[in-house]
Amino acid sequence: MDLEDRIKHQFPALYITLLSVLIGLMFSDLATEAHTRMTLWPLNVSTLRTWAQILTMGTNALVAWIVFAHVGISRLRIPSLADSVIVFLVPIPLLFANSLVGQKDIWPWFYYASGYLVIALGSWLWQVRMASAESELTPFARLGHPLGPALVMYLGIPFYAAAGWADSHGVFSPLTEVLVAVSPVPAALSLAWLFFRDWNRAIGEAQARATEIKRNTGVALAGA
Numbered sequence: 001m002d003l004e005d006r007i008k009h010q011f012p013a014l015y016i017t018l019l020s021v022l023i024g025l026m027f028s029d030l031a032t033e034a035h036t037r038m039t040l041w042p043l044n045v046s047t048l049r050t051w052a053q054i055l056t057m058g059t060n061a062l063v064a065w066i067v068f069a070h071v072g073i074s075r076l077r078i079p080s081l082a083d084s085v086i087v088f089l090v091p092i093p094l095l096f097a098n099s100l101v102g103q104k105d106i107w108p109w110f111y112y113a114s115g116y117l118v119i120a121l122g123s124w125l126w127q128v129r130m131a132s133a134e135s136e137l138t139p140f141a142r143l144g145h146p147l148g149p150a151l152v153m154y155l156g157i158p159f160y161a162a163a164g165w166a167d168s169h170g171v172f173s174p175l176t177e178v179l180v181a182v183s184p185v186p187a188a189l190s191l192a193w194l195f196f197r198d199w200n201r202a203i204g205e206a207q208a209r210a211t212e213i214k215r216n217t218g219v220a221l222a223g224a
Contacts, residue, residue: 004078011079015072015087022091023065030057030098038102045174050102052182053109057094057101063188064090064120067149067195071131074140074203082130089123106177110164113184114157121153139205148198152191156184 034040038050068090093116100109125144132141144150163180166172172180 007078008076011077011083012073012075015079015083016069019065019069019072019087019091022088022095023061026061026091026095026098027058029095030054030101033098033101045178049106049174049178049181052178053101053106056181056184056188057097059185059188061091061094063192064094066192067124068127070195070199071127071140071143074137074199075131075134076136077134080130082126086123086127090120093119105168106181107164107167110160110167110180114159114161114164117153117156117160121150121157124150124153136206136210137202139202139209142198142202142205143195145198149191149195151194152187156187 034054038054040047040050068087097109097112097116100112103109128140128144131137132139132144142148146154163172167177167180
């Protein structure tokens, strides 16, 4: 194995390790924030809202790890600066969002959720574009389709911006705040489902294409 091959084969493990460390740091910080300043008991509308935010943060971190890690392990290339930037773009904003969990007003968290989804969407489309640029992974372009995993983010950006505006103007009741705060959980799980659906289809197309190329190459060599 030459130097180039060695770097290519080490890239997926390095990418996933760094992503996992950053996501783990986010969970650790969230647990520390919950232990030191959040009121989680007794259960009432206020504490339920905090629990909803904590559940949302954890679910989104898990789903972010799933989608970015699975694309990362699919790639075999010399890493670029863009790869180093993307791996930080999603976990770090989540880490900052921990400071907004459990606060008296939740509307800043809603606004931040909208902004975070803008970052996540841009990072996702960037990641998909780089992956699909590799000849073996051209079918991965389907992962960036507006009706694929990105649909959840496209819908979430205006929804949470509107939620932030409505709550800051006193439109939401406390119970509505709880329901909106927990809504990213099913949304994130839907994104994960859409991702695995399209990811498996992309892998199937890539394998079929590789098999076809090998068959055509074999026929050409036999004809020669």
